[in-house]
Amino acid sequence: MFILVLLTGALGLAAFSWASIAFFSLYLAPRRSSLYNLQGPNHTNYFTGNFLDILSARTDEEHAKYREKYGSTLRFAGIAGAPVLNSTDPKVFNHVMKEAYDYPKPGMAARVLRIATGDGVVTAEGEAHKRHRRIMIPSLSAQAVKSMVPIFLEKGMELVDKMMEDAAEKDMAVGESAGEKKATRLETEGVDVKDWVGRATLDVMALAGFDYKSDSLQNKTNELYVAFVGLTDGFAPTLDSFKAIMWDFVPYFRTMKRRHEIPLTQGLAVSRRVGIELMEQKKQAVLGSASDQAVDKKDVQGRDILSLLVRANIAANLPESQKLSDEEVLAQISNLLFAGYETSSTVLTWMFHRLSEDKAVQDKLREEICQIDTDMPTLDELNALPYLEAFVKESLRLDPPSPYANRECLKDEDFIPLAEPVIGRDGSVINEVRITKGTMVMLPLFNINRSKFIYGEDAEEFRPERWLEDVTDSLNSIEAPYGHQASFISGPRACFGWRFAVAEMKAFLFVTLRRVQFEPIISHPEYEHITLIISRPRIVGREKEGYQMRLQVKPVE
């Protein structure tokens, strides 16, 4: 009898809790929000709202559907039904990015990033963030990047050698069967350019970043490479699941050492161990080269990012309160590896795919590049190639590696103007969105970059020429450090590695296209963008094989 009462009580409590969550999620949360009048999809889960639909679909899929139905500014259901502002409106992007300190990364994103990368510039907020950036920015200035171009070119040449070796091995299995020519493995399997390019950009980041030879192009078991592949792959299950959301909201879940978390912490552990040694070397170099205790700007010889950073941090004219601690300098190493390796490699991978799909673009780009009569051009020479510049901008626009910027409003109340008004649930025209403290904002950078309102009717089309034509007011409406697009975001938290990334990609394209051409493999698979932190390529119908990009790589005819 007692057990029956207990069971009934427990069932009653469960039913009450469920009903309360449903009431809160379905009724109360949307009505209490300042976003209530915006249109948007119904939640598909009481607890996780629409989040899991977005995270499990192709990068652009859900957002594109939303836009089709509700316009460029809408709300969807977040955790426990709390409305999330979602917009591709250029004015919303410009506003949220400009007011970066009132719109920081939300708690969950920052916590997971901190586990993986430590307390560096990527996760710092407010005054600490300003301090980190002030010291780091000079190490990625235009001048600093110019001197790194030979590293980009040499690594690019090594990348071409490795891809050609791989292709040559696969090209040998030619045979005749009953008079029919058999396809080679190069034609059927191709070369996984995603893997090779990833290794090359990690090596570049290690060399140009810290003067450290990771050599992962030659050695796939290099510890830094293994750790960083584990780190970036580890993000998928960490953020992907219902448990991860529980993990953030219910402290008990945080205390559990989850299987998924291990690759994240291992990545940080390796970069820390390698980093401690490197940091000490750089500090010794600074102090050793200084004539007396007061260190001057010219006292470190190294041109890598870490040397420049250590030099800026030790400089005599910097007040103590503005300096980075050893721990903070160390965290920048994993931050730079994390922010700078897979981003560039993913864009380059998609670039090679775009070239394989469009022979005319590939030929035109090669023709321009081959006009330069040296194998080691300077950055100025690369920057003087207009079609190369247009190709890089167009690729970054359509295949940005970071497809979302998630933020949380810290202001009690804010008003965000719209460039493209939308119709509210009550039928009124909304020209401005009122947003209150604690409201989440998700800016789908991928869809902003494909917005017809900004880029015109052919926004979905890959057309580098658009960047050679007159840049219209509409193109100008995104305020950004590079190419009127959202890929590097903008404002106080904009990517300050963009000069490095653009120079690296141009250098890789330069050396690659002079020697090889890209073609699809004969099955001509369809690739889709799949995202958590980074938007990676996956073959439709071969999802279990993971992320890859298989192309035929052949010597230029």
Ligand code: HEM
């Ligand atoms: C094509 C390549 C790249 C793209 C598209 C890209 C894009 C981005 C984006 C969107 C952010 C902002 C993330 C957010 O706050 O939500 C960011 C931040 C950052 N990126 Fe990049 N990035 C690229 C390459 C690089 C490289 C090569 C480096 C370093 C050499 C780098 C260093 C950073 C750093 C340090 C931050 C943090 C800035 C801050 O929070 O103040 N990035 N990047």
